[in-house]
Amino acid sequence: MYRILVTDPLSDQGLEQLTQAPDVEVSIQTALTPSELLEAIKEMDALLVRSQTKVTKEVIMAGKQLKAIGRAGVGVDNIDIPAATNNGVVVVNAPDGNTISTAEHTFAMLISMARNIPQGYRSTVEGEWNRKAFVGVELNHKTLGIIGLGRIGTELSKRAKAFNMNVLAYDPYLTEERAQKIGVTKATLDDVIASSDFITVHTPLTKETRHLINADAFRRMKEGVRILNCARGGIIQEEALYDAIQSGKVAGAALDVFESEPPGNHPLLSLPQVTATPHLGASTHEAQENVAIDVAAEVLNILRDKPFKNAVNLPSIPPELVEKLRPYQILAEKLGHFASQTTHGALNEITITYSGELSDWDTAPLTRIVLKGALSHYLSDINYVNAPHLAKERGVRVTEQKVSKAQGFTNLVTLTLKTDTQHEHTIAGTLLNGFGPRIVKIDRYSVDVQPTGHQLLIHHHDRPGAIGRVGTILGERNVNIATMQVGRTDMGGRAIMMLTVDKEIPDALIIELEELEEIQAVTAIDL
Ligand SMILES: NC(=O)C1=CN([C@@H]2O[C@H](COP(=O)(O)OP(=O)(O)OC[C@H]3O[C@@H](n4cnc5c(N)ncnc54)[C@H](O)[C@@H]3O)[C@@H](O)[C@H]2O)C=CC1
Numbered sequence: 001m002y003r004i005l006v007t008d009p010l011s012d013q014g015l016e017q018l019t020q021a022p023d024v025e026v027s028i029q030t031a032l033t034p035s036e037l038l039e040a041i042k043e044m045d046a047l048l049v050r051s052q053t054k055v056t057k058e059v060i061m062a063g064k065q066l067k068a069i070g071r072a073g074v075g076v077d078n079i080d081i082p083a084a085t086n087n088g089v090v091v092v093n094a095p096d097g098n099t100i101s102t103a104e105h106t107f108a109m110l111i112s113m114a115r116n117i118p119q120g121y122r123s124t125v126e127g128e129w130n131r132k133a134f135v136g137v138e139l140n141h142k143t144l145g146i147i148g149l150g151r152i153g154t155e156l157s158k159r160a161k162a163f164n165m166n167v168l169a170y171d172p173y174l175t176e177e178r179a180q181k182i183g184v185t186k187a188t189l190d191d192v193i194a195s196s197d198f199i200t201v202h203t204p205l206t207k208e209t210r211h212l213i214n215a216d217a218f219r220r221m222k223e224g225v226r227i228l229n230c231a232r233g234g235i236i237q238e239e240a241l242y243d244a245i246q247s248g249k250v251a252g253a254a255l256d257v258f259e260s261e262p263p264g265n266h267p268l269l270s271l272p273q274v275t276a277t278p279h280l281g282a283s284t285h286e287a288q289e290n291v292a293i294d295v296a297a298e299v300l301n302i303l304r305d306k307p308f309k310n311a312v313n314l315p316s317i318p319p320e321l322v323e324k325l326r327p328y329q330i331l332a333e334k335l336g337h338f339a340s341q342t343t344h345g346a347l348n349e350i351t352i353t354y355s356g357e358l359s360d361w362d363t364a365p366l367t368r369i370v371l372k373g374a375l376s377h378y379l380s381d382i383n384y385v386n387a388p389h390l391a392k393e394r395g396v397r398v399t400e401q402k403v404s405k406a407q408g409f410t411n412l413v414t415l416t417l418k419t420d421t422q423h424e425h426t427i428a429g430t431l432l433n434g435f436g437p438r439i440v441k442i443d444r445y446s447v448d449v450q451p452t453g454h455q456l457l458i459h460h461h462d463r464p465g466a467i468g469r470v471g472t473i474l475g476e477r478n479v480n481i482a483t484m485q486v487g488r489t490d491m492g493g494r495a496i497m498m499l500t501v502d503k504e505i506p507d508a509l510i511i512e513l514e515e516l517e518e519i520q521a522v523t524a525i526d527l
């Protein structure tokens, strides 16, 4: 039974997926204090939040069973992502479901700011009829500067164009080609700052975007500029905005977000030029339904070990590559597990060489899987989220290599492991079209082993009778041999046997085999 804690209000449709799942127990606790959250998270497998819950390192560390954090929305600045990664917790968000709602909200704020609708409403309900005080400006032919042309920025630009606005956009990832396709003018940040009548920010809050709009930026703006923030509090420096409004430089500001939420008695809220909403960008029935359904499905997939797509702390993989890599995942997993059980000593270095067709692809996801398997013998809490981090923390050097030639195979994955006691250990595997993964090399020996079930790797001297004696002992102990592979360097030299057997080999039997004169070492492997 998976235990999922929900700590922010989520739509019923999203929750239904969880409450109706036979393998899920849902606990909805939406008004927890930080210390109550630390207690509530203890036994949970997953946590579902929006922007209100602060998922700190302490919360993540307290979640001993925690495997997934789902954010029903876009921004994950309320979640300590590095802490989640280091603890092997996948963080997923729902990036698409609230785009339209937030773009529409921004546009609503834009047009109501231009026409003083909130101020006019307040004055009217207070009994005034003051037509002179609320003369506005048209949007027609005005320049809208968009900082951050992602999902929301792009949708907003379409709406602005429909109102005949010129749209300038600054985004470090915006190409000229894409700008043309969307129908906006690609601009520098300086251009947007200096030439816009309205400036709106749609970036995440990062080190680069924190206080991106500061006193210096306000100085460079047009007189009477109007400012919007429906992205994240902190992108605009609030004190600088206050001063710029007081000085008359900024004619209006429309804010859906604040550096600290709720903002309480914020000085900006005392200014008549400021209109504000309580972080309502994503608050429509449609958006909430979308994001809750998306994130609940993603979290269920993570818990059930099924593919998921919107991980924030895993590199994103294009869908076509996911399909290509899928069959190799089993090979990578098997090789990693094989390595972890046959490598002796403390691991210093692991080199993963991808040859043949694999050399053309981004194989980083396979490397994570190999590492997870290879280190699983030493580290119990490892998964493919924290595997690179844990390898680094333990001082294991990880190198990925690509070689176009695959030594007779169409694809080959070779692991070379160096430890403090065993000089070097090599395992290579391939994926045989239609037959699945095979281990084709163990150190210097060529083999053809299906990596599944209980296996015995025996190093021995190539002498008559060695194989027979192993077979006899196993037979006497009622262990059936399903397959056997033998490899040797030269006649009478060192050799290996790889046996697949029908049941787990007890330690006592391994000791008995090792006592045979020809045998050097016996390793039991479970794959
Ligand atoms: N008010 C609300 O309720 C909501 C707020 N948001 C917030 O809106 C923002 C945008 O969301 P989306 O469009 O979905 O995200 P997105 O990831 O699609 O777009 C963000 C864009 O910002 C750009 N960017 C990053 N750093 C930049 C920089 N230094 N300068 C200029 N551009 C930069 C990125 O290249 C990207 O194109 C996020 O902060 C999100 O959390 C999202 C939904 C609802």
Ligand SMILES: O=C(O)C(=O)COP(=O)(O)O
Binding pocket: 050, 051, 052, 072, 073, 074, 075, 076, 098, 279, 281, 282, 283
């Ligand atoms: O999706 C986002 O980034 C938002 O800011 C929406 O926040 P919310 O889920 O409404 O608390």
